[in-house]
Amino acid sequence: MALSIKSIQDINKVTDSLYKHSAEAIKKFVTTNKIHVACHSGCDTCCKTIRIEVLPTEAFYIAEKLKESYSSEKLQEIIMKLENNNSKALNKTLNEYGNQRIECAFLVNGECSIYNYRPYKCRAFLAKDADFCKKDQCYTNQVEALDYDPVIHKIVMKYINTIKENNLENEPAELHNAILKTLTDDTLLEKYLNKEKGMFDTLKF
Numbered sequence: 129m130a131l132s133i134k135s136i137q138d139i140n141k142v143t144d145s146l147y148k149h150s151a152e153a154i155k156k157f158v159t160t161n162k163i164h165v166a167c168h169s170g171c172d173t174c175c176k177t178i179r180i181e182v183l184p185t186e187a188f189y190i191a192e193k194l195k196e197s198y199s200s201e202k203l204q205e206i207i208m209k210l211e212n213n214n215s216k217a218l219n220k221t222l223n224e225y226g227n228q229r230i231e232c233a234f235l236v237n238g239e240c241s242i243y244n245y246r247p248y249k250c251r252a253f254l255a256k257d258a259d260f261c262k263k264d265q266c267y268t269n270q271v272e273a274l275d276y277d278p279v280i281h282k283i284v285m286k287y288i289n290t291i292k293e294n295n296l297e298n299e300p301a302e303l304h305n306a307i308l309k310t311l312t313d314d315t316l317l318e319k320y321l322n323k324e325k326g327m328f329d330t331l332k333f
């Protein structure tokens with residue numbers, strides 16, 4: 129029986145579990161399969177070109193971590209960056225998004241400022257060859273096998289199924305849009321827990 133999600137604490141619990149167990153499984157997958165991962169500190173091309181999608185539960189989780197970590201002045205700065213990126217990203221297809229080179233609002237001095245609570249998509253995006261990244265070809269350069277690893281797949285599906293079994297929205301949303309909404313609308317969490325759907329903008333492909 130899946131955990132009943134009735135509060136932000138429940139969302140945090142299942143999301144912590146996803147991030148912890150997927151990090152362990154990804155590390156094991158890379159070691160066992162002797163995969164060369166080209167990602168390194170200072171390489172941030174994917175954070176400037178790739179549309180990151182989050183599940184609503186991840187958005188609420190990340191917004192909560194931001195509120196815990198930053199002062200209200202700093203949060204206002206983050207909100208302004210999110211608004212700016214949201215206006216550029218809204219209604220853009222994957223390719224249009226990539227072509228605009230929208231730098232992630234959480235990229236600061238070439239590093240992820242939310243690294244410990246970054247979305248699953250960022251955690252699972254491993255590049256095979258740094259040369260492809262330098263040529264803006266991050267999309268063609270992923271360790272795709274990771275998505276098909278049965279252990280990782282099971283962990284991700286457990287998370288998605290927990291959300292589904294609670295009859296909560298589980299459609300992915302664009303990162304800036306989702307975090308902006310969860311940070312700025314105090315009524316959103318209650319609506320979400322009351323099973324309201326369609327609170328985030330629909331993604332275009």
Ligand code: SF4
Pocket residue numbers: 174175180232233234235236239240241242243246247250
């Ligand atoms: S959340 Fe962090 S890792 Fe993900 S795109 Fe933004 S800066 Fe990069």
